Amino acid sequence: MSERITKSMARNIYFGGSLFAILVFAGLSVDTVQRVPELSHADKITESVARGKNLWEVNNCVGCHTIMGEGAYYAPELGNVFDRRGAGNEEAFKAYMQGWMAAQPLSEPGRRKMPQFHLSEAQVNDLADFLIWTSRIDDNEWPPNIEG
Amino acid sequence: MKYSSQMVAKNYFIFALVLLAGEMLFGLILGTQYIAGDFLFPEIPFNVARMVHTNLLIVLILFGFMGSAYYLVPEESERELWSPLLANIMFWVFAAAGVATILGYLLVPYATLAELTYNNLLPTMGREFLEQPTITKIGIVVVALAFVLNIGMTILKGRKTVITVVLLTGLLGLAVFFLFAFYVPDNLVLDKFFWWYVVHLWVEGVWELILGAILSFVLIKVTGVDREHIDKWLYLIIAMTLVSGIVGTGHHYFYIGAPSYWLWIGSIASAVEPLPFFLMILYAFTMAKQRRIDHDNKMALTWAKGTAVMAFLGAGVLGFLHTLAPVNFFTHGTQLTAAHGHLSFFGAYIMILFTIISYAMPILRGRPHGNCAKAQAVERKAFWMMVIGMLGVTSALVIAGTMQVFLQRLPDVDALSFMATQTEIVPVYMVRLAFGVMSVLGLLTYFYSFFVKEEA
Numbered sequence: 001m002s003e004r005i006t007k008s009m010a011r012n013i014y015f016g017g018s019l020f021a022i023l024v025f026a027g028l029s030v031d032t033v034q035r036v037p038e039l040s041h042a043d044k045i046t047e048s049v050a051r052g053k054n055l056w057e058v059n060n061c062v063g064c065h066t067i068m069g070e071g072a073y074y075a076p077e078l079g080n081v082f083d084r085r086g087a088g089n090e091e092a093f094k095a096y097m098q099g100w101m102a103a104q105p106l107s108e109p110g111r112r113k114m115p116q117f118h119l120s121e122a123q124v125n126d127l128a129d130f131l132i133w134t135s136r137i138d139d140n141e142w143p144p145n146i147e148g
Numbered sequence: 149m150k151y152s153s154q155m156v157a158k159n160y161f162i163f164a165l166v167l168l169a170g171e172m173l174f175g176l177i178l179g180t181q182y183i184a185g186d187f188l189f190p191e192i193p194f195n196v197a198r199m200v201h202t203n204l205l206i207v208l209i210l211f212g213f214m215g216s217a218y219y220l221v222p223e224e225s226e227r228e229l230w231s232p233l234l235a236n237i238m239f240w241v242f243a244a245a246g247v248a249t250i251l252g253y254l255l256v257p258y259a260t261l262a263e264l265t266y267n268n269l270l271p272t273m274g275r276e277f278l279e280q281p282t283i284t285k286i287g288i289v290v291v292a293l294a295f296v297l298n299i300g301m302t303i304l305k306g307r308k309t310v311i312t313v314v315l316l317t318g319l320l321g322l323a324v325f326f327l328f329a330f331y332v333p334d335n336l337v338l339d340k341f342f343w344w345y346v347v348h349l350w351v352e353g354v355w356e357l358i359l360g361a362i363l364s365f366v367l368i369k370v371t372g373v374d375r376e377h378i379d380k381w382l383y384l385i386i387a388m389t390l391v392s393g394i395v396g397t398g399h400h401y402f403y404i405g406a407p408s409y410w411l412w413i414g415s416i417a418s419a420v421e422p423l424p425f426f427l428m429i430l431y432a433f434t435m436a437k438q439r440r441i442d443h444d445n446k447m448a449l450t451w452a453k454g455t456a457v458m459a460f461l462g463a464g465v466l467g468f469l470h471t472l473a474p475v476n477f478f479t480h481g482t483q484l485t486a487a488h489g490h491l492s493f494f495g496a497y498i499m500i501l502f503t504i505i506s507y508a509m510p511i512l513r514g515r516p517h518g519n520c521a522k523a524q525a526v527e528r529k530a531f532w533m534m535v536i537g538m539l540g541v542t543s544a545l546v547i548a549g550t551m552q553v554f555l556q557r558l559p560d561v562d563a564l565s566f567m568a569t570q571t572e573i574v575p576v577y578m579v580r581l582a583f584g585v586m587s588v589l590g591l592l593t594y595f596y597s598f599f600v601k602e603e604a
Contacts, residue, residue: 007376010383011310017387021394028398028413032341035407040337050334057274057332058262063195068404069481070340071276074182074194076566077481105190112185112567115193117259134336140411142403144478147556147563 039138051123052130059117066148068139074112077148082128082135084146090132097128149511151222153229158512159239160215161505165595167208167246168498172588174201179581183574192254199253199279205493206277207246210288212501213322213358214238217299217315219508220365225306230298238294245287249280271332275343278329285329292323310379311361311368314386318357325349337405344400351492352393352421352463359459359500360386360428363452366507367432370449371439381431388424396421399471403480411473418471422464425456432456445518447527448507454535455499462491466542478557483573484549491542494534502531502594509598523600530597533590540583548576 062071068079086093101124104114177197180187222229252261265281267273272282296319303312328345364382398414432453466488470479510518556569
């Protein structure tokens with residue numbers, strides 16, 4: 001390899017190749033940003049959904065759970081928890097969420113523990129709205145089944 | 149040591165190693181919580197321990213990169229550092245900010261930390277790896293700018309080599325892409341999309357430039373190989389890295405609400421990602437074979453070769469294993485991701501830091517020919533304990549991830565729930581923890597090697 005490729009050829013491959021990659025990636029990024037609103041139903045991001053996302057963040061939920069497969073792998077996937085625990089019924093899911101959040105931490109010895117976050121009823125409602133919205137994102141049919 | 153200002157690197161290296169000890173210790177806590185779910189609850193919940201574990205990792209690598217740059221840039225540029233004072237001040241600023249942030253994680257609930265640091269003014273907290281309070285993030289930007297300025301001025305005023313130019317490009321990229329950490333839209337999909345601009349374009353993009361530059365510097369020093377030769381290899385490796393790595397970001401866009409063309413583009417581009425790591429193995433071993441000098445510091449070359457091999461296994465092989473969209477459909481967000489993450493971070497970024505520290509620390513401590521043979525023998529034991537330990541940890545995680553796929557993801561009927569699956573995996577997590585303990589013992593052995601003296 002030392003004989004066939006000179007240093008300036010190697011340098012040109014580096015600069016040319018990188019520039020090409022950056023342009024392709026930037027172009028696709030622009031296209032993605034334009035298409036995400038439709039794929040994610042951005043018109044359904046209500047104030048409650050936005051507040052719920054903020055609650056998701058400031059309580060570091062992603063430190064244990066995954067959401068659409070990303071996060072920590074210690075606790076269940078929540079991108080489809082609305083389908084799993086609410087079976088498509090928003091009221092039933094919200095009632096479930098109120099009960100679940102209030103019951104933490106469960107006292108089963110040895111079981112992985114979810115902390116008590118002391119959220120108000122309205123806050124749990126916002127969190128539920130965020131998770132309901134998330135479950136409807138067009139994410140190429142992921143996860144494979146209801147268990148997440 | 150040719151230039152006295154290289155000495156500023158010493159604090160950075162030592163602090164990086166101290167943080168590494170903390171990082172691995174919290175790894176053991178997490179590994180235990182995977183087996184005994186109520187371990188240390190409620191004092192240190194899993195999410196807190198994980199934040200400490202991952203944030204320490206990132207910060208220690210940044211400290212290591214900075215130390216590496218402060219060490220190698222004066223020697224490459226053939227002049228003293230632009231401002232050793234600025235480098236020393238920034239060390240203390242960054243160390244204080246880092247320690248304060250970690251204490252914040254440990255001492256108050258995360259939501260309280262968000263409140264105390266006025267996260268509502270510019271919400272950036274609570275996203276994986278970017279959990280730092282906004283004020284810490286601003287601090288990181290300040291430290292990074294001062295650092296890039298210092299290194300940049302030194303490079304511009306001195307001799308320009310391929311190594312320093314590649315290093316500077318990598319460091320600039322590191323600083324620029326971090327700015328995406330401040331963009332947190334309400335739309336989770338856009339949030340995730342640009343979150344990867346920081347995370348992926350760091351570890352599978354610009355950080356690899358820094359890695360390549362550090363590796364090349366050490367290889368020149370310990371093999372005496374002609375610089376022209378090194379430069380050519382370096383260019384080719386980083387060309388492959390960026391061509392595959394930038395568009396390869398697409399392998400994170402399969403199942404998060406981005407358009408479906410990423411399934412193809414991400415798969416194809418990232419299928420090429422193992423290649424630069426394979427080239428890196430050829431590079432390290434070819435340079436070692438063609439060496440013109442036999443440096444007394446044998447361990448530096450051992451670490452260099454080890455970095456190439458382990459980075460290939462972790463980033464290349466384990467990455468490729470689940471990077472194709474149809475496979476990733478079943479493996480996304482399982483312990484396979486954790487296996488890949490652990491071995492690539494260790495193999496690429498921790499081991500390159502061991503490489504430069506193993507080469508530079510003896511010199512900074514007044515031993516230009518490396519540590520004595522006895523100390524190197526201890527260091528070699530530490531090398532193998534850590535390498536085998538981390539291979540054991542990640543092999544166990546591969547098995548754990550595979551079990552998740554077969555028990556929880558693949559079955560159409562009677563799939564186990566997440567929690568039931570985790571219970572089935574507990575024996576594997578025990579094996580993982582045992583190998584984790586071995587890795588920590590390896591690190592302690594490594595620390596011990598610093599204090600081994602030749603018998604009089």
